[in-house]
Structures are given as C-alpha cells and as structure tokens.
Amino acid sequence: MKAEILQSFIEKIWNExxxxxxxxxxxxxxxxxxxxxxxxxxxxxxxAGFKNRVTVSRASxxxxxxxxxxxxxxxxxxxxxxxxxxxxxxxxANFPPSGKTLHMSGSTVxxxxxxxxxxxxxxxxxxxxxxxxxxxxxxxx
Amino acid sequence: MKAEILQSFIEKIWNExxxxxxxxxxxxxxxxxxxxxxxxxxxxxxxAGFKNRVTVSRASxxxxxxxxxxxxxxxxxxxxxxxxxxxxxxxxANFPPSGKTLHMSGSTVxxxxxxxxxxxxxxxxxxxxxxxxxxxxxxxx
Numbered sequence: 001m002k003a004e005i006l007q008s009f010i011e012k013i014w015n016e017x018x019x020x021x022x023x024x025x026x027x028x029x030x031x032x033x034x035x036x037x038x039x040x041x042x043x044x045x046x047x048a049g050f051k052n053r054v055t056v057s058r059a060s061x062x063x064x065x066x067x068x069x070x071x072x073x074x075x076x077x078x079x080x081x082x083x084x085x086x087x088x089x090x091x092x093a094n095f096p097p098s099g100k101t102l103h104m105s106g107s108t109v110x111x112x113x114x115x116x117x118x119x120x121x122x123x124x125x126x127x128x129x130x131x132x133x134x135x136x137x138x139x140x141x
Numbered sequence: 142m143k144a145e146i147l148q149s150f151i152e153k154i155w156n157e158x159x160x161x162x163x164x165x166x167x168x169x170x171x172x173x174x175x176x177x178x179x180x181x182x183x184x185x186x187x188x189a190g191f192k193n194r195v196t197v198s199r200a201s202x203x204x205x206x207x208x209x210x211x212x213x214x215x216x217x218x219x220x221x222x223x224x225x226x227x228x229x230x231x232x233x234a235n236f237p238p239s240g241k242t243l244h245m246s247g248s249t250v251x252x253x254x255x256x257x258x259x260x261x262x263x264x265x266x267x268x269x270x271x272x273x274x275x276x277x278x279x280x281x282x
Contacts, residue, residue, distance in 0.1 A: 036246065036266045069262075070250060072213030072220045079213045079220050081250060081262065105177065105264050107248030109211060109222060121210075121222065123246050125177045127268040 002078045002112050003071045009110075009117065010066050010080075017058050019051040026050055031119030033111075037126045061086025061102065079109045084124075088136075095133040098140070104129050143219050143253050144212045150251075150258065151207050151221075158199050160192040167191055172260030174252075178267045202227025202243065220250045225265075229277075236274040239281070245270050 009025040012018045030050045035041045040053050058064060064086030072079040084104040089097050106124035110117050150166040153159045171191045176182045181194050199205060205227030213220040225245040230238050247265035251258050 034246065036269045070215070070218070070220070072215055074211070074213055077211070079211070079222070079248070081220070081248070081264075105175065107220070107222070107264050123222075123248050123264050123266050125264050125268075126266070127271060128177045130268060130271075 001115065002110075003073055005112075005115060005117075006071070006078050006080065006110055007068065010068060010082075013054055014058070015065050017054070017062065019054050022051050022054065023047050025117055027113055027116040027118045029119075030117065033119050034121040035124075037124070038122070060088065060090035060092045060097075062089055063087050076113070077109050077111045079107065081105075081107045088133075092129070092133060095137060098133075098136045100132070100136050102129055102132050142256065143251075144214055146253075146256060146258075147212070147219050147221065147251055148209065151209060151223075154195055155199070156206050158195070158203065160195050163192050163195065164188050166258055168254055168257040168259045170260075171258065174260050175262040176265075178265070179263070201229065201231035201233045201238075203230055204228050217254070218250050218252045220248065222246075222248045229274075233270070233274060236278060239274075239277045241273070241277050243270055243273050 005025065012021045013025065026047065028046065030045045032038060032040045032043050032045070043049070045053060064084065067083045069081040069083060082105065084106065086102055088100050088102050091097060104125050106122060108120050108122040110120050112118065146166065153162050154166065167188065169187065171186045173179060173181045173184050173186070184190070186194060205225065208224045210222045210224060223246065225247065227243055229241050229243050232238065245266050247263060249261050249263040251261050253259065
C-alpha cells in the first residue's frame with residue numbers, strides 16, 4: 001500500500017510536476033529530516049512550502065525523471081533507491097543552463113502516518129552532478 | 142538473519158578493519174554494482190581483491206565508524222542507511238591528512254546468496270566530504 005502510494009507520488013509530483021496533487025500524498029507537516037545539499041534540509045514544510053520546494057527544485061531540469069530501482073518497506077516507512085536524469089535547463093549552483101542531460105543516483109526513506117507522507121531522509125550523489133557540471137563548463141570555455 | 146549478518150559484517154570488517162574475517166561474510170565473487178566515486182565501481186572482486194578494497198578504503202580514516210541508522214530487508218537483499226565519521230589521517234582526493242573529523246551519510250543495498258554477500262549498490266554523500274576537505278584546506282592557507 002505505502003509502496004504504491006510512493007510510486008504514484010514520485011510519478012505525479014516529482015516526474016510530472018503536478019504540484020496541485022501534493023495534498024493527496026503529504027501530511028499537514030512534511031519534514032526534510034536529512035538531505036545534505038538540499039536548501040530545505042531540516043525544515044518543516046506545510047503544503048504551500050512543500051509545493052514551493054517541488055517547483056523550485058524542478059526548475060533546473062523540468063523534464064526530470066526519478067526512475068525507481070528498488071523498494072524496501074518497513075512498518076512506517078519505505079526506502080527507495082533511484083536513478084535520476086534530466087535536461088539542465090535552469091541554473092544549478094551557479095552553473096548556467098547547458099541543455100545537457102545530467103544523471104544522478106540516490107536513496108530516500110519516506111516516513112508515513114495514516115498513509116500520508118510525513119517527511120524524508122535522503123542521500124543523493126550530488127558530487128556526480130558537480131563533476132558533470134564542471135566537465136560541461138570546461139568544454140564551453 | 143541477513144540483517145544480523147550485515148550488522149556483524151559492518152562492525153567487524155568496516156569499523157574494526159578485521160579484513161581477515163571477510164571470508165566469513167562475502168561470496169567467492171563480490172560485485173561493486175554501483176558506487177559512484179568508488180575506485181572499484183563496476184568491478185568483480187575475489188576475496189583478496191575485496192580485502193584490498195577494505196584496506197585501501199580505510200587507510201584515509203582508520204578509526205572510521207559506520208553507524209547504521211535503519212535496516213530494510215527484502216528477500217535477497219538488505220538496504221541500510223548510515224552515518225559515517227572518521228578522523229582524516231590519510232590523503233583523500235589530493236587533500237593531505239588534516240587530523241579533522243569528517244562526516245558523511247549514505248545508503249547501501251547488499252545482495253545475498255545463501256547468506257553470503259555477493260555485492261552492493263551504494264550512494265554516499267561524497268559532496269559533503271569534498272566541502273569539508275575544501276573548508277579545512279581554506280583554513281590552513
């Protein structure tokens with residue numbers, strides 16, 4: 001049940017960018033427990049704050065796709081491993097849009113209460129993104 | 142059962158550095174399926190190759206500790222989330238030993254066959270390590 005909710009959440013909210021559907025998935029408070037490098041790390045977000053995080057996060061690669069690799073389910077949480085890709089169409093960490101396809105992998109634990117998502121703990125391979133952006137920049141000089 | 146094996150594996154091999162015990166845990170072939178930034182990514186290791194990976198990896202922070210945060214178990218695999226810390230006592234990516242404590246988080250899926258570990262899929266927050274090393278270097282100039 002939680003796994004199916006999450007698959008739908010990832011597809012609709014993060015892949016399609018349908019932020020208006022966020023309220024179907026998340027609890028009144030959504031906590032970014034751990035997400036090093038994410039500007040919202042440590043914050044408790046309400047629905048508007050969560051929608052803003054999705055909108056801002058997706059702006060640098062609006063065609064982004066999280067491809068779920070594996071799903072692990074515990075009683076009140078689900079851990080996903082994933083591969084991400086997207087076209088670099090907005091500024092990332094002072095690197096201007098390049099139009100290149102970027103790739104990243106990561107793992108996210110989502111916490112649930114009454115079938116609503118209350119927050120996440122995430123690690124993403126941001127160093128690979130940094131290396132890809134540096135490589136692109138070096139080719140453009 | 143697999144979770145207990147992994148807890149013992151992490152403690153003995155990675156935390157204590159008892160490489161001679163590696164054969165109790167890993168299969169004849171150990172595959173590094175995915176581990177961006179790890180020099181052994183994509184390789185199939187035999188026991189000697191695996192021991193070498195542990196020895197070389199631990200040299201930069203011999204007192205390192207993987208603190209397991211959560212454990213998720215599927216039929217043939219286990220996913221761990223973890224917090225890592227260690228004292229920077231060997232060169233890392235051209236940064237000389239600083240004696241400072243470094244911190245990192247990550248998530249690792251370990252695959253099993255007949256209660257032996259056949260390989261892993263891992264994401265570690267190497268960008269945080271890079272930022273810590275840069276910060277240390279900037280203070281030493």
